Amino acid sequence: MGHLTTLATCSLNQWALDFTGNKERIIESIKLAKEAGASLRIGPELEVTGYGLLDHYNKEILLIRPKLSLANDGNYREMRYFSPWKGERIVENFYLPRSITKIIGQKTCRIGDALISTRDSCLGTETCEELFTPKAPGIGAGLDGCEIFCNSSGSHHELRKLNTRIELIREATLKSGGIYLYSNQQGCDGDRLYYDGSAMIVVNGQVVAQGSQFSLKDVEVVTATVDIEDVRSYRSAKSRALQATKQEAYERIEVEYSLSSDAEDVELLLKPSVPLEFKYHSPEEEIAYGPACWLWDYLRRSRQAGFFIPLSGGIDSCATSVIVHSMCRLVYKDVVAGENKQVLKDLLTIVGEPSTSEWRPSSPQEIAERLFHSAYMGMSKNSSADTRSRAKELAKEIGSYHLDFDIDSVYNAIVGLFTVVTTFTPRFKTSGGTPATNLALQNIQARSRMVLAYLFAQLLPTVRGRNSNNPENQNPGGLLVLGSANVDEALRGYFTKYDASSADINPIGGISKTDLKRFILWAATEFEMPLLQSFIDAPPTAELEPITDTYTQSDEVDMGMSYAELSIYGNLRKREKLGPYGMWSKLIHVWGDKLSPQQVYEKVRWFFWCYGINRHKMTTLTPSYHAEQYSPDDNRFDLRPFLYPGWDWAWRKIEKSISNMGEKGTKVPGAVEGDVKKTV
Template identity: 45%
Template sequence: MTGTYGKGNLVTVATCNLNQWALDFDGNLERILTSCQRAKELGAFYRLGPELEISGYGCEDHFLEQDTFAHCWESLEELLERGATDDLLCDFGMPVLYQGVRYNCRILACNRKILLIRPKIAMADNGNYRESRYFTAYRPTQNSPSALLLPESFATKFHQTTAPFGIQSLQLADGVTIGVESCEELWTPQSTHIAHAMQGVEIIGNGSGSHHELRKLNQRLELIVAATRKCGGVYLYANQRGCDGGRLYFDGGALIVCNGQVLAQAQQFAVDDEVEVIAATIDLDDVRSYRASIPSFGVQAAGTDNNPPLLNCREFRVSSQSLAIPSLPRDLVSHRPEEECCLGPACWLWDYLRRSGATGFFLPLSGGADSSSVAAIVGAMCVMVTEAAQADPEGSTAHDCRSICRKEAPWVPQTPQELAHHVLHTTYMGTQNSSEKTASRAKRLGETIGSYHLSITIDRMVEAVIQVFSMTTGKTPRYSSQGGQMSEDLALQNIQARLRMVTAYLYAQLLPWVRGRSGFLLVLGSANVDEGLRGYMTKYDCSSADLNPIGAISKHDLKKMLIWVAEKYGWNVLKEIAGAPPTAELRPRAEIEGPSEDIEHSQLDEEEMGMTYEELGWFGKLRKISRCGPVSMYRKLCVYWNHLEPIQVAAKVKKFFFFYSVNRHKMCTITPAYHAEGYSPDDNRFDLRQFLYNVQWTRQFRVIDSLVEKMKLIGATGTR
């Protein structure tokens, strides 16, 4: 295998999606080994892996423990011993302690020798990320690069005592140059790949830990494609795919791009394989000629003298002059938001279910859009898992199916409904305030998906609680429609909501026993992001659960998802549910003429909230994504909502901030939710704001009122 400049230097490179799990060192090790073996089988001489793949990305405060670093070195040692790097240049991700400082590093190794330890220079600290809490951004010095003293076992087993540590690129014996860019560095204004290109680096690998968020993948793809279209070169992107122990779902999407054209792309959502490797063969002369054809690139490259040094690795080569055929460009594949709303949480739930040891889910199914969305997501999960298990009855997905369902080989589910009947338990918990419409929808949806469905009433429980209160106080609360005060009315609504939560956990614990099975069920919540933002939920009601697949998805997106799922799988009852008006059904129904099964409940969510779900979406995006306080939000909405008078906009903004702040405490106890939306109000990890406010917002609302008066004056005089 030799390479000569100018004679067509073919190189086959590979990258991967890995379904890693935080602190699962043995499992992570085996998945990495598998990816290296598959890369070799594909003829690759370079393999790129995800960020922090050896430990798992989501270790969080475990990165503060020295044990984590020690176990990573143990895993790296075993990777070398077991031949992962034999005839393969591998780029691994793991944390490294250097001179008393924790760094997020890439480890480049080949033939059981560590060629370079490259620390990350830009930390991800926005949104869900807290990398600077665990790691320090590396800053090259005059003495950089330097050497890191390796554990003693590396000297004994591999005859290597130190390894280069710092910002460098590799130059191999055949003249091929390989550089490193790590996750966040792609997104920074002065991206590392620009300096690499100016230096002539031909292949750049980016090991990433990027989570799924609606509409985010296209941004990632645009950055990678634009980077190579502008600068030329080969760009490999690796990512984790799956739930590694937290709210995030890492959505894969490994990619190989050359000169702005996509050559290979891995899946974004899948349940069928914990290891997915893609490869492409590139003629590096295409990179060299592409760059040489851009005069401005040559001018800038020739004038750059501050690039990181090249590390000569003359004993290694990756190019080939074999008869391999270069890979052809292909179209990018991306999902619509309504597909992402379904497929992302479905894959996340499957990972959580199989790794938690649970035997299924329990869902309070009201027949409304939110709980039906959760049921639809689990139903889609069952479709994906069934297809994967049937495609490979001996594979990991089929094995997980048998483990969860307590079945013996060679059993695999014959239909998604068969699997759903094992893993999804749904129960309609009605009261005298519930309508026959919602009960019918819940029953028909359960039958369609295949869940183990029950329909019960909890009136006796509600009555018992009220009787205990009446016996101790001598007073009996009434609804406002029956002459009671609003405090009485809310208390009576909340009793029903909270008793549904208590009932849910009772059934989740005992239904496996009832069905003659062992194990436990995970309770699923179904509060959407808009209700959490407004606080339109009862604290410790059915929004309190073990997991919430839709806690960061808007009502608008959920309804679009329901229609997509209905069309995709033929579950037509979801279209009916998507078109029904949202209702809590906690107050007595108004007396309306007509058959009861045709009557929708008179208690409508949007009327009670005093704002529409569409308006809540505006409030959420402006508050979080655009970082608006009350005044700046009012100013922007006066422009966006030009169909309203300024005084109407002011009233809506003030109402929103009042209810947002008075209910903010509910976000401190919110169920862990799948992260999907950039304006999620999750207080635990994502939305770091206080929960005790001056709900009058005295200064802010006073300024808004003064702006309204100015607008009135402008309108009266016709001047600006």
């Protein structure tokens, strides 16, 4: 006879300080778990304000299992508020607060790294970060007989990160056997992160239950029926048994409770869950759905009337708009399905309809027409007919409420004022101006667009009569301004401080240009929008300088580097933690088949010069959806100086190395004898 039991894990869309909502979602998940016949349910990390309910039993606190390893880099600063527990297998008494004692009559409980023994199994805990550590707690606990591992997690989405998470869980149970319950937050945390759910149950390295990674559901419960005896059979290997004999024992909290039924006829009616092929989203799908869910959470919880975006006709604002379109598709799908009542309730509030309204959208485009606003802000001499046309066609395709106008009058007024005050007339370089005047005139346009974006965002809902038919809410609210600068431009500093890149939130601020292009190509097919190919084909341009017969502004020419190169620099700087010399050393091997060491040096030096003088812009970077490990966001993820003295020592070291190489230091690969040294 086996020991069959149904276990439950879940993903909850919890929100910091939303105590009432958090409680309601927790209770709902418990009800759903009980309805499924589960004997154990775990929830995500911080589902209330602490670590969840996995150590609670029948109004008795059996064990407080504190975290052994804290996440304290990148997006996390857990050690600002907490300290890790004293160490492995250390357990002591904890005196409970009087408020708890009043409720359950219990004064003390055990606290520390211990296990819970039921009559038929043994439970242990790994919390979030502990799964990622080299010596994960589950290793020792498993060798000491722990069969069920519960991980309450708060793990954020990052492109291609889920693969790592899955492999770590599978490996944990492949080596030593066991049942692993993984629970995770799902939704926007009110900041730059989106927690991507993916609750799952794994048995001996095989996934038997999987939740969604991107969903508009506030509560999702995942269950599986497993046989505890399968773990014991799996653990019969002699090598494991020998290691287990040397494992120091954990304290066990005994509880008179069985996860499985004592009645044989009841167990025979249960059907074990079968292994399944884990569903991974492609990076393009992750871009389509992750930021879309993040935008929806941010919009509904900020209680604003929708979004506004300056739509330039370029690929970045295009990608941002398509992500909003993806959001509208997800909302429309849930409204049509009718199961997720909260989505319809939130949608009616956002578009200004009373809760009793019979209005229902007939398409994603109809949703966009009510909440998404776009505007092409051109300059008669600088903006091309192509970008204006692409912006208009895209707006029509996705259904946004679109405006098209020029800002020449605003620009001319500012330049005129400056000329009156200083008696100096600045000119573009195409008209004989200097680099300083050329840049200043571009910045006037860019910053004017930011001011206009916020003006239109604040007043468009009023202009359109929002809430005029809704007595429940007389405050029309404003629109959230969306930014559309990608992570590579932030890294390079290729944007004007306080320009149109300044916004309320930015869904693509953590995504590379390379990935955005792939996403647009994917969306052209998946969303049946062939128009998007024209955005891919068009060369990236800021359109801030006058267009002439012989000159059209180009982003990559202005930057002095390609977007592909920027992704490489970003990964080497952040993920591989390399400075100028280390980056140069790495790249002379990577690019050694096409560039000389001298040429690589010139590229690296130019990147670091641009990065250093523009680092101050990261202090005012629009809060962006975190998606890439080389994000330069200074406010949370990449805490570095924003004033650099230069890298003179590194340059001297590189120059000395090149000099020691002799002719090999300057010779371009493939060049014949006598060729003049080329520079880039």
